[in-house]
Amino acid sequence: MIPENHPRRESLIIREKVVKALEDGYLAPQGLIAHGRGECFDYLIGEKTQEFAMKAMKAAIAMLLLAKNPVISVNGNMAALVPDDIVRLAEEINAKIEVNLFYRTLDREKKIEEVLKRAGAKEVLGVGDDASAVIPELFSERRRVSKKGIYIADVVLVGLEDGDRTEALVKMGKKVIAIDINPLSRTSQMASLTIVDNIIRVFPKMISLAKEMKKSDKDELQKIINQYNNKEILKESLRFISERMNQLSLSL
Numbered sequence: 054m055i056p057e058n059h060p061r062r063e064s065l066i067i068r069e070k071v072v073k074a075l076e077d078g079y080l081a082p083q084g085l086i087a088h089g090r091g092e093c094f095d096y097l098i099g100e101k102t103q104e105f106a107m108k109a110m111k112a113a114i115a116m117l118l119l120a121k122n123p124v125i126s127v128n129g130n131m132a133a134l135v136p137d138d139i140v141r142l143a144e145e146i147n148a149k150i151e152v153n154l155f156y157r158t159l160d161r162e163k164k165i166e167e168v169l170k171r172a173g174a175k176e177v178l179g180v181g182d183d184a185s186a187v188i189p190e191l192f193s194e195r196r197r198v199s200k201k202g203i204y205i206a207d208v209v210l211v212g213l214e215d216g217d218r219t220e221a222l223v224k225m226g227k228k229v230i231a232i233d234i235n236p237l238s239r240t241s242q243m244a245s246l247t248i249v250d251n252i253i254r255v256f257p258k259m260i261s262l263a264k265e266m267k268k269s270d271k272d273e274l275q276k277i278i279n280q281y282n283n284k285e286i287l288k289e290s291l292r293f294i295s296e297r298m299n300q301l302s303l304s305l
């Protein structure tokens with residue numbers, strides 16, 4: 054039991070979700086390590102959504118709303134942390150949902166499909182034989198994708214990802230939107246657009262933005278994308294962290 058007044062109660066509740074997903078058999082044990090790394094970066098950005106992430110989210114929603122075949126790619130950690138929000142965002146932007154795992158097993162794929170269906174998803178791609186197409190130049194199990202999903206997607210939203218697949222998808226001419234709280238990771242550096250923030254905070258904000266921005270016309274959305282520069286956003290996030298650390302060191 055986590056005490057009501059524990060100063061880090063929220064963070065501990067999120068940990069419990071991740072541990073439960075491991076016990077239920079759909080989170081990879083390595084997902085616990087990934088989560089811990091994320092917690093560390095969250096301290097560095099002040100455990101709040103910062104301006105660089107807001108700008109990236111707006112451009113991401115513009116990109117997703119203009120996409121012909123947008124897909125949200127789901128792994129074990131995403132299914133553990135934001136299952137309902139994945140389904141709600143997919144509905145708002147008219148995206149497909151596909152399971153794509155680094156540590157791929159059929160059992161985990163099926164369990165993640167179940168979690169997403171319980172959250173309201175009508176169709177979940179990438180499970181078992183549905184993942185019969187291959188991403189070229191990628192040698193991990195992540196290379197196998199659905200012909201109806203990631204294979205033909207023009208925009209793919211990924212979270213807590215390894216860099217190789219992001220690079221391979223970009224090489225295939227796709228736009229990759231990465232949610233990664235570590236601006237130094239290969240995924241963050243390789244993605245077309247990087248949201249440097251905690252996925253827990255990102256999804257609700259993206260859902261609100263999608264509701265609002267759906268009313269904009271195509272030219273307005275395209276303008277937001279044209280003005281966006283991912284390198285600048287990554288630089289901004291690193292400057293923010295270093296300035297914040299500096300200020301904190303002065304206040305001790």
Ligand code: PTJ
Nearest residue numbers: 083084087091128129154155156213233234235238251252
């Ligand atoms: O479910 P599977 O088999 O596909 O495996 C999923 C994991 C996450 C284990 C796999 O993709 C992996 O090993 O990922 P990495 O290489 O550890 O990368 C995860 C990235 O996500 C790191 O850069 C973390 O800092 C970042 N991250 C961790 N927690 C969060 C996060 N980013 C946003 N929000 C978080 N809560």
